[in-house]
Amino acid sequence: MELIFSGFGGQGVLTAGLIVAYAGNETGKKVLWSPSYGSEMRGGTANCHVTISDEDIGSPSLSACDALIAMNEPSLEKFARIVRTGGCIVVNRSIVPAHYDYPEGVGVHGIHASELSEACGNKRGMNLVMLGALCRVTRLFTLSCIIKQMTDYFAEKGIRNPLNAECLQAGYEQVGV
Numbered sequence: 001m002e003l004i005f006s007g008f009g010g011q012g013v014l015t016a017g018l019i020v021a022y023a024g025n026e027t028g029k030k031v032l033w034s035p036s037y038g039s040e041m042r043g044g045t046a047n048c049h050v051t052i053s054d055e056d057i058g059s060p061s062l063s064a065c066d067a068l069i070a071m072n073e074p075s076l077e078k079f080a081r082i083v084r085t086g087g088c089i090v091v092n093r094s095i096v097p098a099h100y101d102y103p104e105g106v107g108v109h110g111i112h113a114s115e116l117s118e119a120c121g122n123k124r125g126m127n128l129v130m131l132g133a134l135c136r137v138t139r140l141f142t143l144s145c146i147i148k149q150m151t152d153y154f155a156e157k158g159i160r161n162p163l164n165a166e167c168l169q170a171g172y173e174q175v176g177v
Contacts, residue, residue, distance in 0.1 A: 001051070001052050001053075001066045001067065001138065001140055002049065002050070002051050002062055002064070002065040002066050002067075003017070003020065003049070003050045003051075003052075003065060003066065003067045003068070003069075003134075003138075004047060004048070004049055004050075004062070004065045004067070004068045004069070004079050004082075005017040005020075005047060005048050005050070005069045006045075006046070006047035006068065006069065006070055006071065006072075006075030006078065006079055007045075007046060007047070007069075007070070007071025007072050007075050007092070007127075008044065008045065008046065008071065008072055009037055009044045009045065009046040010046075011046070011071045011072075011126060011127055012124070012126070012127030012128070013046050013047060013048060013069065013071060013127060014035050014037070014046055014048050015127060015153070016069065016127045016128070016130065016131045017033055017035070017048035017049075017050045018033060018048075018153065019131065019146065019149050019150050019153055020050050020052070020131070020134075020140075020141070020146075020149075021033035021050050021052075022149045022152070022153060023140075023141045023145050023146055023149040024050070024052040024141075026145070026148075026149060027141070027145065029052045029053060029054060030051075030052070030053045030054065030055065030056055030057050031050070031051070031052055031053075031057075032049070032050070032051040032057045032060055033048060033049075033050050034048060034049045034050075034060040034062075035047075035048040036048065036049075045074060045075070045078075047075065047078075047079070049062045049065070052140065062082075063082065064082050064083070064084050065079070065082055065083055065084065065087065066083070066084055066087045066088075066138070067083070067087055067088050067089075067090070067134060067137070067138050068080065068083050068087070068088070068089045068090070069090050069130050069131070069134055070089060070090070070091045070092065070096065071092045071095065071113070071126070071127070071130065072092065072095050072096065073095065073096045073097070073100070076089070076091060076096055076100060080100075080102060080103055080106075081103055083103060083106045084106075085104075085105035085106065086105060086106075087106055087107070088106065088107040088108070088109060088137050088138065089102065089106055089107070089108050089109070090109045090111060090130055090133045090134045090137060090175075091108060091109070091110050091111070092111060092112075092113045092114070092126065092130060093110035093111055093112050093113075094111075094112050094113050094114035094115060094126070095114070096110075098110065107137070109133055109137055109175050111129060111130060111133045111171060111174050111175070112174075113126040113127075113129040113130050113171070114126055116129045116167070116170045116171060116174060117129050117167050117170075119170065120163050120166040120167045120170055121163050121166075122161065122163035122164065122166065122167050125163060125164055125166075125167030126167075128150065128164055128167035128168050128171065129167045129168070129170055129171035129174070130171055131146065131150075131168060131171065132146070132167065132168035132169060132170065132171025132172035132173075132174075133171040133172065133174055133175045134171075135168070135171075135172055136171075136172045136175045137175055143168065143169065143172050146168060147165050147168055147169075150164060150165070150168060151164070151165065
């Protein structure tokens, strides 16, 4: 499966992609995580590609993807057209207007990430809300697997915030599959 996580720098899209990459690695898959971000970082554009496979991964380049997390409209503009037919887009409806012209044959799941993360008491958890939604839509990993990888990732950085798991759960529950 090939995924793109995209948004403004500071929205945590690289972190969300890393958590998925770690989950793939933990479950015995071949994984490639490839980040890209502007020189200004926070507030600039950021994205990463994550490829998860049973086979060796030949190249970090990506011309199409199976799933896209779009945290903002510029990210949607840049990547929506390369989502494969039958793929999905998880879009941050808190920022992206509902009237966007999505490609045909792609499932679109609008998540009010800002409101959900604030309701969980964790304003900075928008990326985790989106990740929880992606987890449910793609069924790539169980929610408990993603929660464990997220907890381990932040623990390595000395961060322990139980509200992070609540954000993942909120996004997971928000999606009607």
